[in-house]
Amino acid sequence: MKLFIKNHDEYNSMQKTIFGIGLLLFTLFSAAQEPLGENVKVGLVLSGGGAKGMAHIGAIKVLEEAGIQVDYIGGTSMGAIVGSLYAAGYTGNQLDSIFRATDFTNLIQDNLPRSAKTFYEKENSETYAITLPFDNFKVSVPPAYSGGQNVYNELVKFLYPVRNINDFNDLPIPFVCIATDVETGEEVVLKDGYLPEAVMASGTLPSLFEPARINGKVLIDGGVVNNYPIEEVRKMGADIIIGVDVQHGLRDRESLLTATEILLQINNYRTVLDMEEKSKKTDIYIKPNMDDYSIIDFNLDDVIIKSGEDAARKKYDALKEVAAMQGKKNRVKERIVSTDTLSISHLVILESENYSRGYVKGKLRFDTDKPTTFSRVQQGISNLAATGNFHTIHYKLKDNEDSDEQEMVLDLKENKSKSFIRLGAHYDNLYNTAAILNYTRKSLITRDDVSSFDFIIGDNIRYKLRYYVDKGFYWSFGFNSSFNEFEKDVNFDLVRSNFGVQAGANLNTINIDVSDFTNQVYVQTVLREEFAFRTGIEHKFLKYSTKTLGQNPNTGANQVGGSTGERTFLEKSSFYSAFGQLTFDTYDDKYFPTKGLYFDGDFHFYVFSSDFNDNFKEFSIAKAKMGTAIPFLKNFSLIVEAEGGFKLGTSNVSSFDFILGGYGTNLINNFTPFFGYDFLALPGNAFVKAYGRLDYKFAPKNHIMFTANYANVDDDLFRTGEWFTLPNYSGYGLGYGWESFLGPMQIHYSWSPEGKSNNFFFSLGYWF
Numbered sequence: 001m002k003l004f005i006k007n008h009d010e011y012n013s014m015q016k017t018i019f020g021i022g023l024l025l026f027t028l029f030s031a032a033q034e035p036l037g038e039n040v041k042v043g044l045v046l047s048g049g050g051a052k053g054m055a056h057i058g059a060i061k062v063l064e065e066a067g068i069q070v071d072y073i074g075g076t077s078m079g080a081i082v083g084s085l086y087a088a089g090y091t092g093n094q095l096d097s098i099f100r101a102t103d104f105t106n107l108i109q110d111n112l113p114r115s116a117k118t119f120y121e122k123e124n125s126e127t128y129a130i131t132l133p134f135d136n137f138k139v140s141v142p143p144a145y146s147g148g149q150n151v152y153n154e155l156v157k158f159l160y161p162v163r164n165i166n167d168f169n170d171l172p173i174p175f176v177c178i179a180t181d182v183e184t185g186e187e188v189v190l191k192d193g194y195l196p197e198a199v200m201a202s203g204t205l206p207s208l209f210e211p212a213r214i215n216g217k218v219l220i221d222g223g224v225v226n227n228y229p230i231e232e233v234r235k236m237g238a239d240i241i242i243g244v245d246v247q248h249g250l251r252d253r254e255s256l257l258t259a260t261e262i263l264l265q266i267n268n269y270r271t272v273l274d275m276e277e278k279s280k281k282t283d284i285y286i287k288p289n290m291d292d293y294s295i296i297d298f299n300l301d302d303v304i305i306k307s308g309e310d311a312a313r314k315k316y317d318a319l320k321e322v323a324a325m326q327g328k329k330n331r332v333k334e335r336i337v338s339t340d341t342l343s344i345s346h347l348v349i350l351e352s353e354n355y356s357r358g359y360v361k362g363k364l365r366f367d368t369d370k371p372t373t374f375s376r377v378q379q380g381i382s383n384l385a386a387t388g389n390f391h392t393i394h395y396k397l398k399d400n401e402d403s404d405e406q407e408m409v410l411d412l413k414e415n416k417s418k419s420f421i422r423l424g425a426h427y428d429n430l431y432n433t434a435a436i437l438n439y440t441r442k443s444l445i446t447r448d449d450v451s452s453f454d455f456i457i458g459d460n461i462r463y464k465l466r467y468y469v470d471k472g473f474y475w476s477f478g479f480n481s482s483f484n485e486f487e488k489d490v491n492f493d494l495v496r497s498n499f500g501v502q503a504g505a506n507l508n509t510i511n512i513d514v515s516d517f518t519n520q521v522y523v524q525t526v527l528r529e530e531f532a533f534r535t536g537i538e539h540k541f542l543k544y545s546t547k548t549l550g551q552n553p554n555t556g557a558n559q560v561g562g563s564t565g566e567r568t569f570l571e572k573s574s575f576y577s578a579f580g581q582l583t584f585d586t587y588d589d590k591y592f593p594t595k596g597l598y599f600d601g602d603f604h605f606y607v608f609s610s611d612f613n614d615n616f617k618e619f620s621i622a623k624a625k626m627g628t629a630i631p632f633l634k635n636f637s638l639i640v641e642a643e644g645g646f647k648l649g650t651s652n653v654s655s656f657d658f659i660l661g662g663y664g665t666n667l668i669n670n671f672t673p674f675f676g677y678d679f680l681a682l683p684g685n686a687f688v689k690a691y692g693r694l695d696y697k698f699a700p701k702n703h704i705m706f707t708a709n710y711a712n713v714d715d716d717l718f719r720t721g722e723w724f725t726l727p728n729y730s731g732y733g734l735g736y737g738w739e740s741f742l743g744p745m746q747i748h749y750s751w752s753p754e755g756k757s758n759n760f761f762f763s764l765g766y767w768f
Contacts, residue, residue: 042068043234046083054301056244062309076178076202088158111150118386122585122590130422179201179220190214200212240322284319347368359447463483516541530586543571603621687723690710748760
């Protein structure tokens, strides 16, 4: 009896199972015959994967082609970036165009345009190879490779059309993304707030980008805990899940070549196991082949996007079936038309303890009373970021609820590090080997100030002390002190003509030591980051000396300046002057410019001297340099510059005369580079010079250069009119340049036809 009942129960159970299967088949058959309309909701899940996430775009294009109308989107990291843009209203083709036109290397490295930096900041970025926080006398490592500022700027720009939507369910397509609480390791589901902030938080890959801060939480990449948020999309109401998974499995040892790949491997221990289950829950699982690509292969956008298309096309029939089940919703996406015009009428600045509102507005450099553009807003944000005073600068652009006006809310979280150690190294033919150690301290005495001390060791000991208070639009002020010295074998005729030294018949060259101790107090105003006017007073102590004359009894050295032991002093005077300097600089690079304009004018009026040689009278030195860089063919640039200078007055002081020769960018006083001649070769109290360089960038960071320069240099050149004649001196150079992490490495072979001379000039690292 018991056996009969058991078999009867099994029979009933089997009947129910068969009935259920039949009902399911009937439902599917009916769905194929008659659309279910709005009853079928489609959710799209996009995984993280860095550059591999560009495959999402290819898949989305195929989904659109098949007629799929996405009802919900969930994404993590790059999946969140692509997903948010699609949720905001961009089409697959628009996403394709946006990503192909984006320079991801520039975005990830947070390369700020040179135009975003003040002259002080330009000098810093073009002097030191390494900068490290130095708080409480402890050197630390920055929290990440990049602050992610450029990425955030682009998100704000492209998501501007949905700027007023705080609930992501109200987007054209409801959206959700995932981040990770770095303190607790818990998953954070982001479905409201300011969309660019949420997406940025979801994609802050540890060690690559600094953590994001939202609602008091410190967030990092959501891929750490949930790189494929299928459950979250299902909870939004999706009946059918379409998933695009660009993750790869665990890699072998030969593939783990970078720190980023190792971090991803560690994170993938969990996600690989999760995906075994999640892929089974995905109704249409699209898996592009990503084995040959890494998370930083953004230059391979063509093949990665194509791989997404190919993988989705394999599921095309299934996609068409789902589209048919959706029915005709007539939900045609309106194509987003990008705009660059903004009308920001109100500026709100949050949390700025050590930097005044005037300082911040001075950096932003746009007027809230006039229409502006995204490019100008991003330029202003870059200006702030270039100071290094703030973490990633989160700002919100949104409409004011109480009026038709737009407002910009700046959330300024200051960089806690106020002290820095900076390092660099350099070699050139004049100063030889040198290493620089810098200590920088911000907010030492007052807000908006920066103090800096350079100590340079090597073949020639030097230092530079700077203190600067940056008031942005308003008059800023500062103090500089520096000591500079070098020695060089020069033609004796130069010393004889400039200092009146007599010599015997056997003396052709002389070893001369140059020491320069300079102190300046100045005020400065800046109109934008490219234009500055500076005026102030200067004290300069100059010392020119030589041992050669002291060792040669035929020189008659005692007739000029006297000698102390074996060293003869040719100049040993303090000079006091007032000066003015006007600078305009839009070059995109100091060492290898490809576009921009340059002007630098300097006027010094020397009013007093300790007068070691008893020959001082008031005099002035005026000089100017102007140039332009023009890109005229792919990877070809032409740099053309002209400069000149002259002395005003009848003083016999020759220590400030112009002396041409050699190669370099940071030569002191009126020493001027000139190809074809060695350093300190061509003297005169006036000169004109024309310079041209053809630069071919034959590979990333590698340059071939051809240089030509021409000059007239002599005493009273402008009074006699000889500056307008054909040049008396010419020189040419053929060189190679490499943009190394230490700074530019350059080698030039130069020659002069009339001088029948040639030289090799070497330079490695930033000049200082």
